Structure formats: C-alpha cells, structure tokens
Amino acid sequence: MGWKSDIKTAAERINGHIQITPTLQVQGFGLNYPIELKLEHMQHTGSFKARGAFNTLLSQDVPAAGLVAASGGNHGAAVGYAAHKLGHRARIYVPEMAGPAKIALINNSGADLQVVPGAYSNALELAQQYEAETGAMQVHAYDAHATVAGQGTCFAEWQEQGLQADTLLIAVGGGGLISGALAWFDGSKKIVAIEPETSCALNAALQDQHPVDVEVSGVAANALGAKRIGNICFDLAKSQNTTSITVTDTAITSAQKALWMQHRILVEPAGATALAALMSGAYQPAEGERIAVLICGGNIAPDPLG
Numbered sequence: 001m002g003w004k005s006d007i008k009t010a011a012e013r014i015n016g017h018i019q020i021t022p023t024l025q026v027q028g029f030g031l032n033y034p035i036e037l038k039l040e041h042m043q044h045t046g047s048f049k050a051r052g053a054f055n056t057l058l059s060q061d062v063p064a065a066g067l068v069a070a071s072g073g074n075h076g077a078a079v080g081y082a083a084h085k086l087g088h089r090a091r092i093y094v095p096e097m098a099g100p101a102k103i104a105l106i107n108n109s110g111a112d113l114q115v116v117p118g119a120y121s122n123a124l125e126l127a128q129q130y131e132a133e134t135g136a137m138q139v140h141a142y143d144a145h146a147t148v149a150g151q152g153t154c155f156a157e158w159q160e161q162g163l164q165a166d167t168l169l170i171a172v173g174g175g176g177l178i179s180g181a182l183a184w185f186d187g188s189k190k191i192v193a194i195e196p197e198t199s200c201a202l203n204a205a206l207q208d209q210h211p212v213d214v215e216v217s218g219v220a221a222n223a224l225g226a227k228r229i230g231n232i233c234f235d236l237a238k239s240q241n242t243t244s245i246t247v248t249d250t251a252i253t254s255a256q257k258a259l260w261m262q263h264r265i266l267v268e269p270a271g272a273t274a275l276a277a278l279m280s281g282a283y284q285p286a287e288g289e290r291i292a293v294l295i296c297g298g299n300i301a302p303d304p305l306g
Contacts, residue, residue: 010059091111168292179233211229273296275295
C-alpha cells in the first residue's frame with residue numbers, strides 16, 4: 001500500500017463532504033503563455049484544508065474528549081467545520097497573528113476557540129499540552145499521513161478534470177498541500193515549491209539537508225508561517241529533488257491584485273504566492289513548458305464583505 005492507494009481511498013472517504021473545485025485556463029498576468037488554475041480557495045471554509053480535516057476525522061475513531069488542532073487560521077476553520085458536520089467537539093488554538101477574519105471564521109464554525117499570543121508554533125505547543133492533558137485527538141495541520149492523503153485528493157481530482165500541465169507551482173507553509181502533490185504525481189510531473197522569502201521553512205531545510213527552525217513574518221505568514229517544515233514534506237521533497245523558490249511580499253501582493261483586477265478572483269496573500277513566482281520571473285518556464293498554479297486560499301483580511 002502506497003501513497004497513491006491511500007489518496008484514492010481518501011477521495012472515496014471524503015466524497016460528499018467536500019466541494020469539487022473548478023479549474024480554469026487563463027491568459028494574462030503579463031505572461032505570454034496560458035496557465036491552468038485550480039480554484040481551491042472555493043473549497044469549504046475557503047481553503048484546501050477541509051480535505052485533510054475530513055479524511056482525518058473519517059478515518060479514525062474520535063475519542064470522547066473530542067479534537068484539538070493548532071492553526072494559523074485556515075486549518076482551524078476546516079477542522080471546526082468538519083467537526084461540526086460530523087458531530088464532534090473541537091478545541092482550536094490560533095495565534096493572534098491569524099487576524100480577525102480567520103479568527104471569526106473559526107468562531108463561526110462552533111469550535112472552542114483559543115486565541116493565543118505569538119505565532120503558529122506557540123499555538124501548536126498549547127494544543128499538544130491540551131492533547132496530553134485530556135486525551136483529545138490532535139489533528140495536525142500538515143505533518144500527518146491522513147492530512148497529506150486528504151490534501152492529495154486535490155491533485156487526483158485535478159487530474160480527473162483534465163490537467164494538462166507539465167509543471168505545478170504550489171505555495172508551501174508546513175508542506176501538507178505540496179506533500180499531497182508529490183505523493184500523488186510521484187515524479188510524473190514537476191512540482192515547484194513557492195514560499196515567501198520571510199517564511200521559507202522548506203527552502204531552508206533543503207539548503208541545510210534537514211528541517212530547521214526559521215523566523216516567520218510577512219504578508220502570508222498567517223497561512224504559510226510554519227516555523228519548521230513537516231518531516232513528511234521534507235522527505236518527499238528531498239527524494240524528488242523538488243525545485244524550491246522564494247518570492248518577495250511585493251511580488252505576492254502584486255499577484256493578489258492581478259488575480260482580482262484581471263479575473264475577479266479574490267484570494268488571501270497565500271493564495272497568490274505560487275502565481276507570484278511566475279509574474280515576478282522567479283520561476284521562468286522553458287519554451288513549451290505547460291504550467292499550472294494551485295490557488296490555495298481565499299480568506300482575505302479584512303473580509304471585504306464582513
């Protein structure tokens with residue numbers, strides 16, 4: 001039994017609980033070639049995270065103490081949503097830096113929300129303490145097999161929808177989403193990791209040849225702000241010689257604006273990070289190389305209609 005089998009099983013398991021998100025072929029962004037987009041910001045709770053959350057909850061026995069998760073925002077909203085739909089209680093630890101829009105999203109899911117000072121790593125520490133004290137089941141945001149298999153369903157779905165690209169650009173925080181891509185395609189497509197310069201745990205790990213702690217800041221830190229890359233992601237990325245690229249905050253906000261101005265696609269900075277690599281020239285495709293970009297999250301702050 002390998003990753004591909006686990007992802008196929010996850011897809012069957014979460015069918016009916018998640019949205020099949022649309023794909024789009026677009027021109028623009030100052031590029032002289034078309035790109036394929038998958039609009040995963042249209043998933044339940046505004047990001048791909050619902051896939052991993054539902055797969056985790058549906059594949060394991062949830063204890064009486066319920067669930068606990070630490071999140072920069074999107075994961076917490078997904079776990080809260082999945083827990084509510086499946087009848088479980090959930091406590092979610094979120095750092096203040098998640099911002100009011102994501103904090104409100106989690107609160108509205110019905111979860112027991114705990115907002116803590118600091119960054120994601122501080123929330124994770126408290127979530128682990130709560131798990132140890134109560135016996136609640138930890139739903140890890142990225143470094144867990146069930147999470148990665150759930151995120152992998154995004155790419156199985158995209159392939160079924162007729163994905164043509166040779167190369168996929170994917171934003172990376174803790175690495176759950178790109179792990180799903182690496183696990184599903186297993187070298188059959190080129191996967192390029194895109195991170196903000198100021199939150200680049202995978203890039204630092206690949207340079208140092210092992211996961212290391214990094215400082216986290218910048219416009220996308222509340223979604224891509226993992227202090228250390230997940231072990232699953234590091235192992236997959238290293239074994240497949242994954243290309244890793246960083247982009248500036250300016251490039252990210254330019255891509256975010258272009259998505260809205262040119263195609264009326266409204267996303268958070270993390271959702272525009274992969275596109276930023278193309279628009280800024282940080283990633284330059286070879287002639288004839290077909291490119292796809294995963295749009296991962298749409299929980300913009302402040303909520304424009306909130």
